[in-house]
Amino acid sequence: MADVARLAGVSAQTVSRVSNGEPNVVDTTRETVLRAMAELGYRPNSAARALKRGAFRAIGVITFTLATTGNVRTLEGIVASAAAQDHAVTLIPVDAPTQDAVRGAFTRAGELAVDAVIAIMETHLVGDAPAFFPPGVKVVVADSDDAGDRHPVVDTDQRAGARAAVEHLLGLGHATVHHVAGPEHSYAAQRRRDAWRATLEAAGRPVPGVLHGDWSPESGYALGLRLAEDPSCTAVFAANDQMALGILRAMHDRGRRVPDEVSVVGFDDVPEAASFIPPLTTIRQDFEQIGALCVERVLGQVRGDGPATGTTLVPTELVVRESTAPHRG
Amino acid sequence: MADVARLAGVSAQTVSRVSNGEPNVVDTTRETVLRAMAELGYRPNSAARALKRGAFRAIGVITFTLATTGNVRTLEGIVASAAAQDHAVTLIPVDAPTQDAVRGAFTRAGELAVDAVIAIMETHLVGDAPAFFPPGVKVVVADSDDAGDRHPVVDTDQRAGARAAVEHLLGLGHATVHHVAGPEHSYAAQRRRDAWRATLEAAGRPVPGVLHGDWSPESGYALGLRLAEDPSCTAVFAANDQMALGILRAMHDRGRRVPDEVSVVGFDDVPEAASFIPPLTTIRQDFEQIGALCVERVLGQVRGDGPATGTTLVPTELVVRESTAPHRG
DNA sequence: ATGGGCTATGTTTGCGTAAACATCGCCTCG
């Protein structure tokens, strides 16, 4: 910076003003400085800038895996939204899905060059980790629809989505709907399962035993084989599209035609869902909006004009494709 | 830091030594300091630290989209590997796949708190963008198997992978292999297409006209419908798994049985590939290793003990599943 | 026993920037 100032024949402070786009600099001076900057290849040093300003203009994102569609697309929404508000995004990996590992990640985040942290994980993993935080760093949690009393929480409206799936199937004339749920410890899976059950009960339908998978297509296939054996099973709601894919294959392998004999609904609307055999009816989640809301909440806290708690639910959308059809009884 | 020093009754420098884990501190002193840190909730300020050290211990990753399996998994590999070497990862989004946008991203990266940059994109997009870089920041490019003379480049061995796919199909007795390629402007797509053609020519087989998709399942479906019309088409090599998925559905819709009548091979080995109908034979890419190599190369440059150019190709693996079978002619 | 070397700790200094305050010249208005 001193070099630029010397070359431009001005003070360092004026260089600072130009580089920060402050208004009270005469145009000719500004241009001289800009030319000097270009000539010397000057870049502001962000460390010094952050040190002085006390802010990094960066958001940390803590997540366990990028292997799931939801996390990645949420992340993408966060990055896009943060970029629009001139903030960078720093990824903070968690080695294992344990509270200890998450606490470690939060500790690292506290020492990192970030002003705020978004955790994409379920509440029970977050636990009390944010308590170990420097007070200045703000936290928002995605993918957990409770704990809104401790941090702002943003999540898909799991209940409404699951209800829409079940009601769609009941509306097609199916007597009841079987459910292939996600892992038992997952809040999202629990929400979808509970809403599935509640919707059946509200409609006065029998509630079949629930099958728990692990979100993978393979688990969907294994459980799908069991459902295929059950002639009374004409409608299946899978807790995500990947398991639905496995179920489709199981039905195919067992000669149960979809949707003629069995209707299948997924959850997520992954990009491939429209190309499954047959194309999958599913519940679309708006991950981009989740990401955008996370950024809004967290920057609201940083600016001091946003709420520090409260849950925001993002609506879902039923996407009807060819894997569901009226029941032929 | 001064508060901690006062409470512990030592100098600020000793606090610094403790917080950096330097060895020449007596255990009792260290413990006193650690206790004072805990009591005051002290966190090192990373801005000041970076300012002093001249390094951020952070790597920037420039990429256009996280919507593709490859980019995400490469990113995941980068994050894991960077974390193992105590580096953070900052995402730098590119708004549009144009050289201008990429140049803008590199400019931002230059002002960001990063010591090095990894670009996950094809070379022709990177263009001369890194020339606008501060000299201190190092660059590595993934997903481009040329330009290794300007920066280190890490990429999947596209040619070997495509050759393995074609040879597998020829080995099953198919007279030739049709190809559904990626977009024409994509280097990766070009490499796979060229290797497909070269392998057919080397075997003295006829080279069918190439069909270009856009990587999406929908484009695979559209092109698959055309292939399904052609009774001479018994083997298809798709440039990625998503298009292969579309092809499988097209064959299914036209009553062309896979693999009995038509064999299909994909590229990537996405997690769903094993659950397609039928499970997809494909070329597995080792994205985690690509990510790890990117980090190694880039940190090697930062440390000054790594090469500044050169291409590293990561081998692929043929994964045989049920979508390919011997030709029945 | 005494010098030399070694370790633990303290002191000084500066990294690059921007806020706060200081200065300087010009314009306006009575």
Added chain:
DNA sequence: CGAGGCGATGTTTACGCAAACATAGCCCAT
């Protein structure tokens, strides 16, 4: 025509940390 004010620019300072250098106490070998 001069006081007052305002906008453009310069000067000083501190942000929090760690490198470099300084000091002080100790042990060992001669």
